[in-house]
Amino acid sequence: MRVWRRPVNPARRPSESEAAPFASHPNLRSRPPPYLSIALIILGAILLIGYLRIGQDALGSRLSLGWVQDCNMLYLGVIAARPISQSLKIDKAVGDVLCSEEVQRAIPILKAAYGDSMHKVLHVGPDACSTVSRLLIEEESDAWGVEPYDIEDADWKCKRMVQSGLVRVADIKFLLPYRAKSFSLVIVSDALDYLSPKYLNRTIPELARVSSSGLIIFTGYPRNVKAKANRYGNSVKLRSANWWGGYFDHLSLEENEDMTKKFDQAAEKMSHIPHCQIFHLKPYN
Incomplete structure (x- = not known):
């Protein structure tokens, strides 16, 4: 047996006793409009993408810096395990x-x-x-x-x-x-x-x-x-x-x-x- 809700007359104004329960609910008045939530989601996605790209660039910079430091350490004789011929090649290039x-x-x-x-x-x-x-x-x-x-x-x-x-x-x-x-x-x-x-x-x-x-x-x-x-x-x-x-x-x-x-x-x-x-x-x- 299907139960239907009684239709509400839009022209009818609720009485004070009917309006009070809804007025006392805190979430109805503080709920933000839906477009604000969408905007926040888009902004979060943009920040996440930017963070990931910055992380990749930083990783590339660390790798490049590591290579330069490695060459300098080679000249100082710190990396003794590398062959002398490799050191001479780098010295020629520089x-x-x-x-x-x-x-x-x-x-x-x-x-x-x-x-x-x-x-x-x-x-x-x-x-x-x-x-x-x-x-x-x-x-x-x-x-x-x-x-x-x-x-x-x-x-x-x-x-x-x-x-x-x-x-x-x-x-x-x-x-x-x-x-x-x-x-x-x-x-x-x-x-x-x-x-x-x-x-x-x-x-x-x-x-x-x-x-x-x-x-x-x-x-x-x-x-x-x-x-x-x-x-x-x-x-x-x-x-x-x-x-x-x-x-x-x-x-x-x-x-x-x-x-x-x-x-x-x-x-x-x-x-x-x-x-x-x-x-x-x-x-x-």
Whole structure:
């Protein structure tokens, strides 16, 4: 038996007794219109899509940043498991001269070759603060540095080393602020590649002047004939071993064959493959 609701006359106004139950229900007056709910749903969907897209972009950025950091760590020798050939390929692609980092990798080999001559060392070149710190910690040597470029962006540790006089900022195209034979060894890296022969005639004899036992020069391998620029805007044209050999003869600097042989033997024993050209020179008498 179907029960039908009694039709309501729309013209009939409810009495107070009939209207009171409905008026007392809180949801009837506070219920929002349906289009507001639809708008909120659409807005939530837009925010969700934007969040997902931002998350994907952030993930891509982290992956790209991770790749760049991985390459930098490779140059520092932190990722020892990677083959040397891969490191050389990346170095070719970037075209940077990073022999100052090569100096830090070669400190144990230099110690094996030079022995007690490592007791008082001067490092000349970019990142001198890091190299001096490594020498002080690993080899317990007395070490100083000359930074040939501005260190405005250096960290507070490096600036403190400069303030203490452990590292000096100086233009190596002019006289160095040291007396003759002030150091047993002078190591230079990533600095001579950016100098023309005009300034090399002055700088290399200065480096040899302040050394009592020897001068060690780390320089990049020539990979092309086009001049490049480093981060300081200086152009660089990497030179061959024959070019450097002729230039050392021009400056009356002799190769230290004994130290060269000892260094090569120590490098082979430690499975070290140099990424830079290394020249061992005798000081001036």
